Structure formats: C-alpha cells, structure tokens
Amino acid sequence: MGKFGELYQSGDWKGEKHVPVIHIKDKVKKGEIVELRVNIGEEIPHPNTLEHHIKWLKVYFYGEGDKFPVEIGNYVMNSHGEYGVFTEPDITIKFKVEKSGIIYATSYCNIHGLWENSKKVEVE
Amino acid sequence: MGKFGELYQSGDWKGEKHVPVIHIKDKVKKGEIVELRVNIGEEIPHPNTLEHHIKWLKVYFYGEGDKFPVEIGNYVMNSHGEYGVFTEPDITIKFKVEKSGIIYATSYCNIHGLWENSKKVEVE
Amino acid sequence: MGKFGELYQSGDWKGEKHVPVIHIKDKVKKGEIVELRVNIGEEIPHPNTLEHHIKWLKVYFYGEGDKFPVEIGNYVMNSHGEYGVFTEPDITIKFKVEKSGIIYATSYCNIHGLWENSKKVEVE
Amino acid sequence: MGKFGELYQSGDWKGEKHVPVIHIKDKVKKGEIVELRVNIGEEIPHPNTLEHHIKWLKVYFYGEGDKFPVEIGNYVMNSHGEYGVFTEPDITIKFKVEKSGIIYATSYCNIHGLWENSKKVEVE
Ligand SMILES: [Fe+3]
Ligand SMILES: [Fe+3]
Ligand SMILES: [Fe+3]
Ligand SMILES: [Fe+3]
Secondary structure, X not given: OOOHHHHOEOOOOOOOOOOOEEEOOXXXXXXXXXXXXXXXXXXXXXXXXXXXXXXXXXXXXXXXXXXXXXXXXXXXXXXXXXXXXXXXXXXXXXXXXXXXXXXXXXXXXXXXXXXEEEEEEEEO | OOOHHHHOEOOOOOOOOOOOEEEOOOEEOOOOOEXXXXXXXXXXXXXXXXXXXXXXXXXXXXXXXXXXXXEXXXXXXXXXXXXXXXXXXXXXXXXXXXXXEEEEEEEEEOOOEEEEEEEEEEEO | OOOHHHHOEOOOOOOOOOOOEEEOOOEEOOOOOEEEEEEOOOOOOOOOOOOOOEEEEEXXXXXXXXXXXXXXXXXXXXXXXXXXXXXXXXXXXXXXXOOOEEEEEEEEEOOOEEEEEEEEEEEO | OOOHHHHOEOOOOOOOOOOOEEEOOOEEOOOOOEEEEEEOOOOOOOOOOOOOOEEEXXXXXXXXXXXXXXXXXXXXXXXXXXXXXXXXXXXXXXXXXXXXXXXXXXXXXXXXXXXXXXXXXXXX
C-alpha cells in the first residue's frame, strides 16, 4: 500500500497539460503584497467538461528553515457547463511572506488525479 | 426563526469594509474568457489576523431567464499569520458565460458573518 | 437586481428533495461535543450523477443574542461516478457550542441552486 | 527543491496525534452505501484553538487497477472559538464504490502541516 504523497504527479508543463504553471516574480520584498498566478493548460489546453475537468487548485508556501508548509489558499472551480457557465482553471491570488521559500501549486483533475509544481521565491 | 438568506449583509463598499468589490467589464462577448476580480477592503482595509479575517470568497452567476444561480468558484484564504504568511482577500478568476446575467460575489468574515454584492454583466 | 440571500430556497423536506434534513438533539449541554447529521433526499432521493448532483453542504450556528452567524463546517462531495465512486450528500459532524441558538444547514445542487433549513438547539 | 508529496507525514495514530484515524468495515458490498468515519486525535487529543487547529480533512479512493485516485470528499472545519463555537476534526461520510481499493484520509494542521493515513477496503 503506497504512500499518499507518491500519488502526486509532476512534469514539464510545456509537455504535460495537467501541471500547474506558476507565475510569480523571482524576488519579492519582505511583507510586500505579492501576486501569484496559477493556471492549468497554458501550452496545451485541458478539457473543461462535466466528464473531465480540473476541480481545484491549491497553493502552499514552505519557508526556508521551516519544518512544515503553510496552505495559502484553495480555489474550487465549480461550473463545467451548467447553464452555459465554464470556470477556467486560472487564478491570481495575493499574499505576504516574510522570508524566502518554495511555492507549491497543486491541482486535481477528476480523471487524472493529483498534480504539483513548485517555484523558489527569494525575499530580500 | 429567520431565514438563512436574511443573514447576508450588504452596503456600499466605499463605506463598509466587508462588502466584496466586483471588478468586471460591463460588456463581454458570448463564450469569451472573462476576467473577474473580487476583493475586500479596497477602500477601508479589513483586519487579517488569526482573531479576525475574511475566510472565503464565492462567486455566482445568475443568467437572465434562468431559474437558479450557478456557483462559478469558491476561494478559501487559509493563512492568517502562520509562519509569517498572510493570504489577502483578493482574487482574480476567469470563466465563460453565454448570456447576460448578474454576478454575485459573497464573502464570510469569521467575526462579522456573511456579505454580498452584485453586478450586471451584458453579453453581446 | 435581487439580493443574493433571496436565492436561497426552502420547504418541507418530506415533499421537496433538495431541503437539507437536520438531525440533532433538541437539548444539548454547554461545551458538550454535539453530533449533527445533515443529509439530502432522506424521503425522496436526489440524483447523484455528473449532470445533476448535490455539490456541497454547509452548517452555521447563530447564537441567541449574537449579531452574526458562525460557519461550523463545509463539506464538498466530489465524486459523481468517476471510476465508479459516488459521494452521498450525507454527513455527520461534531462541534461544541456554549449557548442556545439556531443551526442552519445549506446546500447547493448544480442544477437547482441554493437551499436551506434550520433547527433550534437549546443549551442547558 | 523537494517534491510536494514528500511533505505528507504519517505514523501510528496511537502515538502521533495528527494522523487521521480511519473507521470503515474491512469488507463492503459492491454499490452498497458505505459509512466512513475519519477523526483526528482519537487517542491523544489535538489542540483546537485559533492559534493551532486542524483545518481540513480529505478522503480519496484509489481503486485496484486504477491509474489515478478519486477525491471522495473535502471537509473544512471553520470554527475555532468564534462566539464559543468549536468544530471538531471528526466526520462521518457516505459513499459507494464498485471494486476493492485503498481509502486515503489526509488532513492539515495550520502549524504542523500535512498528514495521511490509508486503509484497504475489500469489495465482495
Ligand atoms: Fe485530465
Ligand atoms: Fe470583519
Ligand atoms: Fe437538483
Ligand atoms: Fe498540530
């Protein structure tokens, strides 16, 4: 019986459409309000139908020297055709951090499971 | 025993810091990917502490002639000081609609309850 | 442009399948861990398919003399046939309160919108 | 830069208070509505305060022979003292599966990060 964490998949988002793309400045200032965009399918679009869609995006921060990651936010995409409405897996959020660390973006496709990506952020 | 819906509060966001501010074009094209920003405290900042913070933002679409609203997305702000991380109540999402209707943005403050705002969107 | 709260629908759960059914003792003790079951479709089952299902259940507590309701919990049902898995709109949660008040249960059907029900709880 | 999945921690719930405890029958029938209880701190209670609490519980099913796990449900505990209300990290949910597989329960503590546990379920 494998560990849950091993179920997260990753890869190069330019070739694998499920991998969350992380858009954030490489360097931010301590306590500055930082903007972060996470989206799925930037290079190769992912389906968005009732049968097959991205259900949520989550963002974590894992600070240098910290023992545990912190969950910044969780976004659930809830419309996949109902009454002609389609929610895109594309979100821009804002937050503040006090030190350098790693941003993790995770996502869930109702057919293809859990995916992750990460990016280093330097706080100056 | 009052109805649940009556617990939603509203007002002018320029004077009441809890009211979600809705930023979206007045006119969009059918099937176009539309950008929507919802934030709290644009004029008067809201506290963001463990003791007092905005916990989530939700967005609905209620199409002209439809009987029921559709939930577009739900964003939960999860960090309020843990390890120096603060999630801001400010989100930009994307979606598609096929006809004119009303956008509802709702929010929840852990101390001051439920809030709402709305804005008409015309699809041409 | 109507108010958001007016979109919540209600009724008698014995005749209207969308109304959340609230199961809780009428009287609880202050600080006791209370069990609460909320389910949909107890008398008349609601569909559970990709096309038509209950997406979430939320529970609030509105204490006597309080100005604002508090959100106790939010449960999202995420499987509606994927790989043969179906999540039922039926949840039992636990919490503590310190005074009498009203429990509100709310739900969302992806086709028929927002629903609510309420039940008084007396703390002795 | 480590992988996200490696941040999930586990252990014996009798000695480590963060590990989700999974209560489910060992054998269930195909298509039967199964009851699953997941709780935190059954042996050693976990704190439930604004400063330190369990924020959510998630449940997945990973069927034998399937390539990907399915998310059954997500429960967010939202009250940690506001107006005297405390949501317990203890939930009972219901679902149906069609074949044997593994149940994964995951949780998030706002101070001690991500945790997981798993249990095999045989469908007869
Ligand atoms: Fe997919
Ligand atoms: Fe407030
Ligand atoms: Fe329905
Ligand atoms: Fe902890």
